[in-house]
Amino acid sequence: AAGSGPMTFSEPDSPGVTEGNAADTLVARYNDVDHVRELVGANEGEVACIIVEPIAGNMGCIPPRDGFLEGLRDLCDAEDIVLIFDEVMTGFRVAAGGAQERYGVTPDLTTLGKIIGGGLPVGAYGGKREIMDYVSPVGPVYQAGTLSGNPLAMRAGYAVLKKIYDEQDRLYDELEAYSRTLEEGTQENLADAGIQAQTTRVGAMSSLFFTDEPVTDYDSAQTCDTGRYADYFHAMLEEGVYLPPSQFEAMFFGHAHGEAELEKTLAAQRTALEQVAK
Missing domain, CATH: 3.40.640.10 (Type I PLP-dependent aspartate aminotransferase-like (Major domain))
Incomplete structure (x- = not known):
């Protein structure tokens, strides 16, 4: 709710x-x-x-x-x-x-x-x-x-769903590998910056919660530091990466995101988290 x-x-x-x-x-x-x-x-x-x-x-x-x-x-x-x-x-x-x-x-x-x-x-x-x-x-x-x-x-949807149907095994395996690498890189960046935060992901959905508590429901989500997330959002924007503007909005990624985008995102994140940690 x-x-x-x-x-x-x-x-x-x-x-x-x-x-x-x-x-x-x-x-x-x-x-x-x-x-x-x-x-x-x-x-x-x-x-x-x-x-x-x-x-x-x-x-x-x-x-x-x-x-x-x-x-x-x-x-x-x-x-x-x-x-x-x-x-x-x-x-x-x-x-x-x-x-x-x-x-x-x-x-x-x-x-x-x-x-x-x-x-x-x-x-x-x-x-x-x-x-x-x-x-x-x-x-x-x-x-x-x-x-x-x-x-x-309907025409656009048919094209997208047909591609998913035809290539679903490869698409979802690659999405899972991408999301896993992004999460692992995010956890490394957080550790290097000395920031306590929580990462969650399922498939092509993920979040970074600025709280030291596990986030499992609405009440635990409310323990997040929204001000710190705002600082992180703007720091990432300065690095050319546009994230969801709200701490409570899930992040999505797709098959159009590849190795180059992944490397750029994690590099930008390292810089952004260093600024947030100051």
């Missing part, structure tokens, strides 16, 4: 939400399946669905703990609750089949964003037939949009 930018300034991430909508929403702690069970138990028969980023991205890249997603799946099965994965960030970034493929947990519904349009504006959702059959024209739920099926976005 947080947005990456608004978290930086500790502001509500959804002004204008009515009391009625808020009353219909329960906010559970990420990576804490026991807390989710408590909320479901306290509202027995009233919980329609559980919506979760399988890998948190809107408070920085925070991977799920072992058993968290599996626990949600078991709970939803036991209580007849729809499990929805928000894969707007994780879809095609952490595996060809998204986080659900990487962790082996299948939701009932999945949402996806502009990555399926090659970066152009598009969104999509899909899931089990018994749920999707409620959507018009088969079912009574009408859903449409001005940009739905936009030809340009």
